[in-house]
Amino acid sequence: MKLPLRGGCQCGAVRFEITENPMALYCCHCTTCQQQSSSAFGMSMLVPRDGFKFTKGEPASFAIPTDSKSKKQGHFCGECGTRIANDTVGKPALSLKAGTLDDRAQLKPVGHIWVKSAQDWMIFESDALIYEGPPDDGYFALMQRYADQEYAS
Ligand SMILES: [Zn+2]
Numbered sequence: 001m002k003l004p005l006r007g008g009c010q011c012g013a014v015r016f017e018i019t020e021n022p023m024a025l026y027c028c029h030c031t032t033c034q035q036q037s038s039s040a041f042g043m044s045m046l047v048p049r050d051g052f053k054f055t056k057g058e059p060a061s062f063a064i065p066t067d068s069k070s071k072k073q074g075h076f077c078g079e080c081g082t083r084i085a086n087d088t089v090g091k092p093a094l095s096l097k098a099g100t101l102d103d104r105a106q107l108k109p110v111g112h113i114w115v116k117s118a119q120d121w122m123i124f125e126s127d128a129l130i131y132e133g134p135p136d137d138g139y140f141a142l143m144q145r146y147a148d149q150e151y152a153s
C-alpha cells in the first residue's frame with residue numbers, strides 16, 4: 001500500500017489524505033455499523049490520527065451515542081451524506097470507513113468483529129480473526145495480522 005492514500009465522499013466535496021501507514025483493516029458486524037453503512041457490515045481502517053487530514057471541504061459531524069463515557073464523533077459529508085470516519089476523542093487512531101478510499105481494489109480485511117450480530121448468510125474466510133463481540137485484546141491481534149499482511153517484506 002503506497003502512501004499517501006487518498007479518498008473522499010461520493011460527491012467529491014470532502015477529500016482526505018493518509019500519510020502514515022494504516023494499522024488495521026477489519027469488518028464490523030455490529031448493529032450500529034449495519035445501520036450507519038445501510039448495509040450488512042462496516043469496513044473499518046484504523047489510521048493514525050497524525051497521519052490523517054482533510055484536504056478539501058469541512059466534514060459535518062455528529063456525536064455518536066455510546067454506552068461508555070467516551071466521546072465519539074462521526075464525520076460525514078454534509079452534501080451527500082457519505083460517512084467518512086468515526087473518531088473517539090483521546091484514541092491515537094481514527095476509524096476510517098475504508099470504502100471511501102479511491103483505490104479499493106487491494107482492501108483485504110484481516111478479521112471480523114461483532115460476528116454475533118452478523119447476517120446469517122455471511123461466510124467468513126477460514127484464516128480470518130473472528131470475534132463474537134468487540135476485540136478483547138485492544139485490537140492487538142488485528143493490528144499484528146495486518147502488519148504481517150501489508151508490511152512484512
Ligand atoms: Zn459528498
Ligand SMILES: [Zn+2]
Nearest residue numbers: 028029030033
Ligand atoms: Zn461496528
